[in-house]
Amino acid sequence: PAQGGVAIRTHCNTCRKMKAGQLRFLSHVVAAMLLVASTTSFTARLPRLACHQCVSQAAIALGRSPAVVQAMADAVGEEGPMQIPNVENEVAEAPAPEETEAAQAAETKDEDDEEEDEGLLSTPAFLKQKLKVLEKEMADIESQVAQARAEADELGEEWSQKRTRLQGDFDNFRARHVNQTLEAQLDARIKVLTEFLPVLDNFDRARASISPAGEEEEAVNSQYETLHGGLMSALQEGLGMERINAVGEEFDYNLHMAIQQMPSDEYEENFVCSELQPGYTCQGKLVRAAYVIVSSG
Structure with a gap:
């Protein structure tokens, strides 16, 4: 049989001892390949024992670099089976000459591309176009700011008018409430x-x-006069009642109630010449009209 293009043959019995129950027929090169290519978790389950030739063939079969192959072979030695240290992480793989030349060519190309890009970005035409783009963006931003300010001013004016209107409504309500209270009193x-x-x-x-x-x-x-005076004082000063002047005053439909009209030498026509019942007002509002006789002249 063959594995990875490498002929497999029995080389030593030590390689066949790994996991004797499960790997009884595993050849020495395959076992060594498992040792070389295995992960840490896998090698923890296998005894890392192999001979010099097994390790060398396994490393070559897995495509390891010559430096890694030599390091693994040196670690095993010519004396036969021994424990192989994990040297692959300690020895850096040396790149092949072809790979080195390709990498250098790619790096040179990248540097040339970068210099070319920098040259294009520095041309007057590109800078002029970039300036136009920036100016357009600035104009758009200024337009948005102006629109936002206009909307803010409009909203401010609207709310100012609403506030003035609400303040006026509140003042009217308060005045109306005060007037209604006074009217009720x-x-x-x-x-x-x-x-x-x-x-x-x-x-x-x-x-x-x-x-x-x-x-x-x-x-x-x-005593009666004193009592009457005290009563009138209480009504006038306490409740604001005032007596209506009648005799000698021109007849007023708002204050006087004409009971009759009679000739009079003392008073002119349409003047009150006699009072039958006094009338009263309270804070300018009629309580009762005065009953009077009006002169006909």
Whole structure:
């Protein structure tokens, strides 16, 4: 038989001792080839024993360089089988002359190509074209920046208008809320005054009907006047009620209620000449109109 173009023949018994149960018929050269070409994990499972000639033939069959073949043969020696150290990693394979010339030629070609490329990259035409490309890229970037700024300005203006509009709406809402609160308070006061005015009218009518004849009646009338004055002060200062001027004033449909019209030498036409029931306002808003008689002249 043959393996890799190398004749296989029995050379020594030592090579046949590797893994006696499994490699009983393995020839010496094949065993040596396994030793030379095996990985670390594989050699850990095989006794690395072979003779000088086996190792030499195995290294040549595997295509090892002459330096590696000689190193392995020297490690085995002429005395026969011995343990072979892993010298392949320690001895660098010497490149063949053909390989060296090819490598030098390739390196020279690469250097020439690099010099040629550098020369092309340095020509005015190439640099001019590169400058145009860079200028176009810069123009595109400036256009994008300008567009982004325009969009930002537009958004800023839009949000500024929205903010102004929202601020105006809020101010209007706050003013409207304040006005509504004041209106509600004023309506509540007017309601209280409207319900209290009949009581005040009774006081006024009672005061007008009293004619004190003696000191005791005068004292009672004085106490009544004091009570009436305190009540009016509370209504005017506390609730803001004001009495409407009627007699001698020109008739006003907003403040006066004309009960009748009569001739008068004292007042001109369309002027109030007499008041039948006083009227009141509260902070400029009518509580009750004054009942009056209007002069016809």
